[in-house]
Amino acid sequence: MKNVDDLIDSAAELAERGLSKGEIADELNVSRETASWLVERAGAGEESAADVQEEPAATTSSDIHVDWSAIGRDSARLSYAGKAMADLLSKEGEEVDLTIGIEKAGVPLATVVARALDTDMGTYAPAKHQWEEGDIAEHGGGFSRNFAGIRGRECYVVDDIVTSGTTMAETIEAIREQGGEPVGCCVLADKQGNEEIEGVPIYSLVDVVRVDRED
Numbered sequence: 710m711k712n713v714d715d716l717i718d719s720a721a722e723l724a725e726r727g728l729s730k731g732e733i734a735d736e737l738n739v740s741r742e743t744a745s746w747l748v749e750r751a752g753a754g755e756e757s758a759a760d761v762q763e764e765p766a767a768t769t770s771s772d773i774h775v776d777w778s779a780i781g782r783d784s785a786r787l788s789y790a791g792k793a794m795a796d797l798l799s800k801e802g803e804e805v806d807l808t809i810g811i812e813k814a815g816v817p818l819a820t821v822v823a824r825a826l827d828t829d830m831g832t833y834a835p836a837k838h839q840w841e842e843g844d845i846a847e848h849g850g851g852f853s854r855n856f857a858g859i860r861g862r863e864c865y866v867v868d869d870i871v872t873s874g875t876t877m878a879e880t881i882e883a884i885r886e887q888g889g890e891p892v893g894c895c896v897l898a899d900k901q902g903n904e905e906i907e908g909v910p911i912y913s914l915v916d917v918v919r920v921d922r923e924d
Contacts, residue, residue: 716774720744721751731837735813738870741837743772773917775870775898790914791821794895797912798865799826801893807857807864809833811880815868822867829857833883835876850883859887866894874906881907
């Protein structure tokens with residue numbers, strides 16, 4: 710991805726494949742609001758991204774797109790990144806025996822973390838994967854029965870990107886509802902620069918800090 714036009718084209722392709730706006734947001738590593746905007750721009754046809762960018766600042770908002778496909782498409786690079794994430798999480802204790810990966814992109818990273826830290830592996834599908842319009846709270850996420858269950862255990866939580874923190878907070882709450890206790894979270898990149906979410910420390914290989922200047 711090099712520019713907004715590429716993102717709009719990708720959003721259109723994903724929408725044509727039947728993905729929800731929540732899934733599109735997940736695939737493109739942007740917020741749900743940005744995903745909706747991209748899909749709307751794709752359907753606008755005659756209006757180009759350049760035209761949209763010329764709208765008054767008061768009517769626009771911004772987001773940061775993070776493309777980590779250079780890591781994701783190569784198993785060796787993915788392993789190195791996952792091992793670095795495992796190293797960040799290891800300081801949170803040696804008794805943790807479960808790693809939860811947030812679907813979809815967090816799962817391969819969580820697999821590497823689980824192997825490096827010798828834990829069981831679980832996955833959580835967030836509510837945003839079902840989201841199209843309206844209140845996301847109307848939709849529920851869930852844990853896959855094909856992987857390890859919570860069973861009241863302490864665990865790590867792994868995802869690729871934190872955009873607003875909503876998905877991570879949802880996952881933490883879902884784990885606690887199952888009687889578990891997240892002791893640490895880790896992502897490749899955090900757009901918010903959080904130190905903790907819902908009282909759980911969060912680590913990232915990269916913190917993204919937006920600098921807004923007025924000259």
